Amino acid sequence: METDNELVTRVRGGDDEAFRLLVERHTRPIYRAAYRITANAADADDIVQETFLRAYRAIERFDARASFTTWIHRIAINCSLDLIDSRKRRDGRLNHDEDLAAIASSTASPDRIVHGLEMQRAVASAMDRLSGNERTAFVLRHFEGMPLDEIGQVLGTQLNATKNTVFRAVKKLREQLQPFTGSLI
Amino acid sequence: MSHLTQEEFVLSYYSEPELGADRSEHLAHCEACIAELAGLASVLDRVTPVEVPDPGDDYEARVWNRLHWRLRGEKKRDRFTWVKSALIAATVVIAFLAGVLWSPSRPVVESSRIATTTATSTPLVDSSTRRPVDSTRILLVVVGEHFDQSERVLVELTNLTPNGKTDITTERERAEELLAGNRLYRRTALDRGEEDVATLLDELEPVLLQIAHSPSHVSAEELRAMQKRVETKGLVFKLRVVRADVNRTAATSTNI
Numbered sequence: 133m134e135t136d137n138e139l140v141t142r143v144r145g146g147d148d149e150a151f152r153l154l155v156e157r158h159t160r161p162i163y164r165a166a167y168r169i170t171a172n173a174a175d176a177d178d179i180v181q182e183t184f185l186r187a188y189r190a191i192e193r194f195d196a197r198a199s200f201t202t203w204i205h206r207i208a209i210n211c212s213l214d215l216i217d218s219r220k221r222r223d224g225r226l227n228h229d230e231d232l233a234a235i236a237s238s239t240a241s242p243d244r245i246v247h248g249l250e251m252q253r254a255v256a257s258a259m260d261r262l263s264g265n266e267r268t269a270f271v272l273r274h275f276e277g278m279p280l281d282e283i284g285q286v287l288g289t290q291l292n293a294t295k296n297t298v299f300r301a302v303k304k305l306r307e308q309l310q311p312f313t314g315s316l317i
Numbered sequence: 318m319s320h321l322t323q324e325e326f327v328l329s330y331y332s333e334p335e336l337g338a339d340r341s342e343h344l345a346h347c348e349a350c351i352a353e354l355a356g357l358a359s360v361l362d363r364v365t366p367v368e369v370p371d372p373g374d375d376y377e378a379r380v381w382n383r384l385h386w387r388l389r390g391e392k393k394r395d396r397f398t399w400v401k402s403a404l405i406a407a408t409v410v411i412a413f414l415a416g417v418l419w420s421p422s423r424p425v426v427e428s429s430r431i432a433t434t435t436a437t438s439t440p441l442v443d444s445s446t447r448r449p450v451d452s453t454r455i456l457l458v459v460v461g462e463h464f465d466q467s468e469r470v471l472v473e474l475t476n477l478t479p480n481g482k483t484d485i486t487t488e489r490e491r492a493e494e495l496l497a498g499n500r501l502y503r504r505t506a507l508d509r510g511e512e513d514v515a516t517l518l519d520e521l522e523p524v525l526l527q528i529a530h531s532p533s534h535v536s537a538e539e540l541r542a543m544q545k546r547v548e549t550k551g552l553v554f555k556l557r558v559v560r561a562d563v564n565r566t567a568a569t570s571t572n573i
Contacts, residue, residue, distance in 0.1 A: 148385075148388065151388075152381050152385075155377065155380060155381050155384060156377045156381065159376060159377045159380050160372075160376070160377070163369070163372055163376070164369050167367070167369045167370070168366065168367050168369065171367060173370050173372070177372070180380055181380065181383060181384060181387075184380070184384050185384065185387055185388075186472055186476060188388055189469065189472070189473065190473055190476050193473070193476075193477065195478075198478075203478075206476070206478070207476055210475060210476060213548075214553060214554060217548075217551060217554065218551065218554040251363060252365075255363070255364050255365075256367075273331060274331075274361070274364060275366045275367075279333075280333060280335075285478070288478055288479055288541070288544075295324070295328075298327065299323070299324050299327055302327050302357075302361065303323065305360065305361075305364060306357065306360050306361075309360050309363070309364070310360070312363070
């Protein structure tokens, strides 16, 4: 099987079939990451399209020494951040304080809250309160298991800045989810 | 030895090697730190991955089918280089303005009337063919193409990885070419009362200027600054929105 970089070389030579193979290979991971960042299937689908379109336009710039997976993820993350920004500008930040307060004061038992749908909703609300970069860094570290240095490559940030972004995300999540776990901060 | 910091607890939770052997050793024997880590884990363990809906077995094929059409459009567009497009666009506007503002066969048209032409029932008339000319539509079509070209430059710039010295010669040259058209379109849009278009062109100009006046090779810091400027202003999104509006208005105008 040809490597990603070999396919990129073919694409640069005008071979669309090679690009189709790259699309086939990377569509699902990008869709998954985009969905986890945007929490919306239609948005994730748009991001997949936009990502490959941008990749195609910029394929000449891809550095063959780098990982195509990291590169395409970086583009997908940029698309996701653009979309989150535009959505926030368009709709304004959703106010989840009421959601969280309502969930926290729910009469359901703590176990049910923690393990039930309410917890998922609380997590989603808390995630939505993160900035685009924080959310992305956290998703990549926590859900995708990506090492910090690779997240830095995807976000275009230095290791220290990447770590701080993850730390901030964890701190915010912990503060938001505190009422549901009973743990001390 | 001091207790772990909150940041070190996070590193420990994710088993990051950076924590260091001495800190790991402390954590293994310190009850307070163990309890604190357990507290963190009790929260993070509950942040489980969102269940991603299955997009279907044929998802890759569907993505490719849609993408394929768009790529074909890209290729067609690439047959005309961006330079040709910009020159053609500029020529059309200049020729149009010259035709409207200087017409030997009829009195000089007041600029206020030009601006309100689309709102009146008396359209401007092409002096040679005597057929009505939808001046705003011509402007919008040309500006739509300009926005598209600008968006491509900005997207390519924001996708570059800040790493050592980055070559931005292509973006720089494109920005330089787009700059001349940008000024002309902004003035024309203002004359025509297309305020949204003029405002966006106004926001675009300093960014194009910065790119056009940058060195061919920029440091990671300089590149990041440029990317941040583009992202902070939300220019790519704005270009997309206004371009869509412009194209829609231009199309509507054709149907009228």
